Amino acid sequence: MHLDRNRYSVPTEYAHHIVSLRCYPTYISLVADGIEIARHPRSFDRYQTFYDWRHYIDLVERKPGALRNGAPFLTMPEPMLRLQRHLLKQTGGDRVMVQVLAATPVHGLEAVLVAVELALESGRPSGDHVLNILARLKSQSAHSGEVVRTAITLKVEPLADVYRYEQLRVTRNEEDGHVE
Template sequence: MGYSRESLEMIFDAHDRAFAFWGGIPQRMIYDNPRTLVDAVKVGKQCRFNRQFLALANHYLFEPVACTPASGWEKGQVENQVGNVREWLFSPRPRFKDLAELNAWLEQQYREKLAQRPHPDQRSRTIGQVFAEEQAQLRPVGKPFAGYVEKACRVAATCTVGYDRNRYSVPAEYAGQGVFLRATATRIKIVQKGKTLACHKRCFGREQQILDPWHYLPVLERKPGALRNGAPFVQWDLPSPVRKVRDHLLKQDKGDRAFASLSMAGSD
């Protein structure tokens, strides 16, 4: 899987997807002390793993093991194999329109390599054939780990909360209130007292506003003129029949007020 960055929520998602792809969970997993997972490196192999990462390990019941710093030999052929994979897949360098297209292509390529490439130690057998034997020793995958990064924040006057240099809308009635934002690799969820207030597809741009027009209907009731130029409504993706009604009403005197009233009635 390809990700836009190496943040904790991406690590959670990568583990979920890896175990699903492998069809099981190993007893031990070795890590090269990434700062995302390790709070402190001590003498030898001793380290203090991040508390949230340990929750992931406890959920899946595997033992995380840290490499000794600057001891590349402990990772077997991993680093060489990474170089081989880069050469197999990215020479010449392919291009993709987004991460989803890249990841679909990566999965296809890996499945093909499993079936075609000889194992580095057992040259008469493919990687896939050797893995099929090892797979039987993996622990079955149960319920996925519901991993997310949470932060407390206050809803701005613009009915938005910020995360990772972008802003996401919250229903207008919660403006000024305290909420919790939960970020996963793909979604942003805003909750308050256990209730989900909003859920958005995560944006990986910068200084973007991800606005749900339905969150701003109470604002329309007070300021119907916002329907014409307000940021949440400029590119409002309405069903075709509703869009035709809106366009028709906006051509009339006080049509924005009429459509705002119609929208409020529909939301009820």
């Protein structure tokens, strides 16, 4: 999107589509079909390009090599840049980094940044490590404030008694001790 000789990114699925531009004193808003699809700080300088790296996640999922030299990805938060530098030293690291980036729309940027920081602290970060941490964080938050309430109350708490299962066994012949 162009405004005052500046360029602003939009999500790749809206490239070459008609979008509405709404200008405000401190930011610009890009709207498609009545939904805000992008927001950038407004600049009154000229001939600048403003990227949001999250707009290009779909593109790098199809073409992971674009991650290595893509200008939009230079604007990622510092922990993500450190993880990228570490992963790109390995064979297939660009594909692994794309998996981490693809987790951002699903889990949210803050959760991904926490997972990346924890993986980096371990000393040997990997994409699987980051995704594993995300899954653990998600399961902890899902169970953390969960209190199960029911109208049914127990009069007698169940006892852990494994000997009661012996009563369920039926033998064919008591003498040979074989169980059916």
